[in-house]
Structures are given as structure tokens and as C-alpha cells.
Amino acid sequence: MHEMSLMSGMFEIAADALNGLPVKKVNTITLSVGVLSNALPDALEYAFYALAENTIFECAKLIIIKAGFTVKCYECGSEFSAYEFPIICPTCLKASYAIVGGDEVYIESIDYEEEKCQE
Amino acid sequence: MPRINVNKDVKDLNRQQAEKNREIFLENAVFTINIIGSPGAGKTTLLENILPILAKKYRICVIEGDLETDNDAERIRKANIQAVQINTNGGCHLDAFMIAKELKALDLANKDLLIIENVGNLVCPTGFDLGEDMRIVVMSIAEGDDKPKKYPVAVVNTDAIVLTKTDLLPYIDADIEKMRKTIFEIKPEIKLFETKKASSIYEANELIAHIEKSINTKSR
Numbered sequence: 630m631h632e633m634s635l636m637s638g639m640f641e642i643a644a645d646a647l648n649g650l651p652v653k654k655v656n657t658i659t660l661s662v663g664v665l666s667n668a669l670p671d672a673l674e675y676a677f678y679a680l681a682e683n684t685i686f687e688c689a690k691l692i693i694i695k696a697g698f699t700v701k702c703y704e705c706g707s708e709f710s711a712y713e714f715p716i717i718c719p720t721c722l723k724a725s726y727a728i729v730g731g732d733e734v735y736i737e738s739i740d741y742e743e744e745k746c747q748e
Numbered sequence: 749m750p751r752i753n754v755n756k757d758v759k760d761l762n763r764q765q766a767e768k769n770r771e772i773f774l775e776n777a778v779f780t781i782n783i784i785g786s787p788g789a790g791k792t793t794l795l796e797n798i799l800p801i802l803a804k805k806y807r808i809c810v811i812e813g814d815l816e817t818d819n820d821a822e823r824i825r826k827a828n829i830q831a832v833q834i835n836t837n838g839g840c841h842l843d844a845f846m847i848a849k850e851l852k853a854l855d856l857a858n859k860d861l862l863i864i865e866n867v868g869n870l871v872c873p874t875g876f877d878l879g880e881d882m883r884i885v886v887m888s889i890a891e892g893d894d895k896p897k898k899y900p901v902a903v904v905n906t907d908a909i910v911l912t913k914t915d916l917l918p919y920i921d922a923d924i925e926k927m928r929k930t931i932f933e934i935k936p937e938i939k940l941f942e943t944k945k946a947s948s949i950y951e952a953n954e955l956i957a958h959i960e961k962s963i964n965t966k967s968r
């Protein structure tokens with residue numbers, strides 16, 4: 630269950646990003662999760678709702694976008710997306726490559742409601 | 749409704765600490781290896797057998813990660829090598845912060861090699877950089893020859909794989925050629941080693957030579 634520790638890091642960064650803003654309540658958090666992150670959407674969701682309790686994130690909704698991984702071909706230099714192994718370059722059909730992304734648990738955006746000014 | 753674009757990777761928290769660890773290793777001229785593999789794959793057995801040989805050339809210390817017990821640290825100490833134990837109490841992996849806490853006790857200024865045995869698990873530890881110079885994934889042939897295919901992230905995120913328990917090949921229905929092939933399909937440039945234990949002799953000469961070569965390359 631490393632999703633729990635990823636999620637507590639997520640809340641740390643999210644709270645940091647909202648710091649100083651007039652936030653009344655958080656509505657949605659959008660995450661992009663790479664297939665190489667080994668983070669399961671269900672487990673992330675479970676951790677999200679468990680950790681959100683009694684915080685400004687309490688009623689927020691979690692949106693998870695599944696992202697593939699980016700591959701750079703050593704042979705012909707082209708870049709392409711892949712979702713599974715084995716990987717073959719669609720341009721030159723060789724299998725010699727570097728994986729340049731896809732293990733991220735990326736916070737894209739946070740939607741929130743503003744505290745209205747009292748005056 | 750207002751929206752704030754955060755654009756931050758949650759994994760950066762661990763990554764930043766891993767970079768700090770890496771700097772500490774560099775300052776102290778310590779080469780660090782992170783060993784990952786499922787429970788019982790043969791990680792500690794590998795260390796018990798290769799460390800006494802490496803200890804003739806290098807000053808070594810070990811961090812053992814387990815959910816409970818200090819059995820593995822005890823096993824390493826029996827080979828006269830300094831070992832500290834981290835108990836994660838249910839946590840499925842070691843992260844860079846846990847390692848940072850242990851570094852003071854290890855007297856790195858007087859060490860050349862730090863070996864970290866991660867919690868037995870082929871999934872979660874693979875996403876957490878500890879600041880290591882080299883990562884080794886240990887897979888036993890007894891776990892089944894489909895494991896590289898089922899755990900591609902472990903294969904992608906490592907420098908080397910050690911297939912252990914090859915002495916059991918005559919008794920187990922595992923196609924080692926298929927394992928080798930899948931591993932190279934997933935990561936063509938990977939270093940692959942095979943080890944076996946037969947009548948108390950442990951064979952891992954190529955792996956030891958590779959570790960020595962990597963240490964020497966870094967310290968140059």
C-alpha cells in the first residue's frame with residue numbers, strides 16, 4: 630500500500646499550493662498517474678478519501694487520468710507513447726529505447742470555491 | 749469556480765530527498781546499492797555470500813528493511829559486517845527519508861560501500877529512489893518464469909537483475925531461457941546475472957566482478 634504514502638505527499642503539495650488563497654472548500658483534484666508508477670487508481674482513491682477526512686479536502690472529488698509512458702528510440706530518435714511491453718518503435722521497428730517518463734503521480738489542477746469577502 | 753494549476757509530481761518529495769542522500773554518498777565517496785525483490789527471493793542469502801568477498805577490498809555497511817524483526821540485520825552481522833535494521837511496521841517499501849535517518853549511525857566517512865536490502869516486495873519499492881548508485885532486482889527462478897513479464901516496472905527501473913536459485917532448475921518447471929528473453933525485451937541494456945547455491949557453495953563471481961567494476965568507475 631505505497632499509495633497511502635503517495636497520497637499523504639499529495640495532500641502536502643496540494644495544501645502548499647492553496648496556501649494563502651481564499652479557499653472555502655476544495656471541489657476536485659485532478660491527478661495524472663503514469664502506468665509505470667505502480668500506483669493503483671482504486672488504492673489511490675481509498676487513500677484519498679481516508680486522508681481527506683476533517684481537512685479542507687473533506688468533500689473534494691478525486692479525478693484520476695491514466696497516462697502511458699513516453700519512449701525515445703535510440704535507433705531513429707523518434708518519441709512515442711506506449712502502454713505495455715514489449716516495446717517496438719513504430720517508426721523503425723527496432724527495440725532499443727529509453728523510457729523517459731511514465732512513473733509520475735502528477736497533480737494537474739485543483740478546483741475550489743472562494744471564500745466571499747464579508748464586507 | 750477558480751482553478752489552480754499545480755503541475756507537480758507527488759514523487760518529487762521522495763526524489764528531492766533521494767538527491768540529498770546521493771550528495772551525502774558522493775561527499776563520503778560511498779557507493780550505494782539498493783536491492784529489491786519479493787519475499788524470500790534470496791536477497792539476504794546473496795548478501796551473506798558476496799559481502800565477505802567484497803569486504804576484503806571495501807569497508808561495507810548494510811541497511812536492512814523489513815516489516816518486522818531484525819533477523820536479516822543479525823544474519824549480516826554474523827558475517828562481521830555492520831548492519832542496521834529499519835522496521836517499517838507494515839510499510840511496503842523504504843523511502844529516501846527513512847534512509848536519511850539512518851545515515852548518521854553508519855559512519856559513512858569511513859565506508860566505501862553501502863548496501864540497502866529493501867522490504868521484500870517486487871512492486872512498491874521500485875517507485876522510490878533512495879539515492880542509490882546502482883539498483884539490483886533479485887528474482888528467484890522458483891517464483892515462476894512469468895515474473896519478469898508480470899512485474900515489468902521492476903525490470904524497467906533497475907540496472908541489474910540477479911536470477912537466484914538456479915540450482916533448483918532440475919526440480920522446477922521454470923524456463924530460464926524464457927526469463928532471460930523477456931527481461932531483455934523489456935530492457936535491452938540491462939545487466940543480467942545468475943546465481944546458485946549448491947552444497948554450501950554460492951556462485952556469484954560475475955555479479956561480484958560487476959559490482960567491483962562499478963565501484964571503481966564511480967570513484968575515478
Ligand SMILES: Nc1nc2c(ncn2[C@@H]2O[C@H](COP(=O)(O)OP(=O)(O)OP(=O)(O)O)[C@@H](O)[C@H]2O)c(=O)[nH]1
Nearest residue numbers: 786787788789790791792793868912913943944945
Ligand atoms: N536452493 C537455494 N535456496 C536458496 C538460494 N538462495 C536463497 N535460498 C533460500 O531461500 C530462502 C529465502 O532466502 P532469503 O535470503 O532469506 O530471502 P530474502 O529475499 O532475503 O527474504 P526477505 O528478506 O524475507 O524478503 C532461504 O531458505 C534460503 O536458504 C539458492 O541459490 N538456492
Ligand SMILES: [Mg+2]
Nearest residue numbers: 791792820865
Ligand atoms: Mg532478507
Ligand SMILES: [Zn+2]
Nearest residue numbers: 702705718721
Ligand atoms: Zn525507431
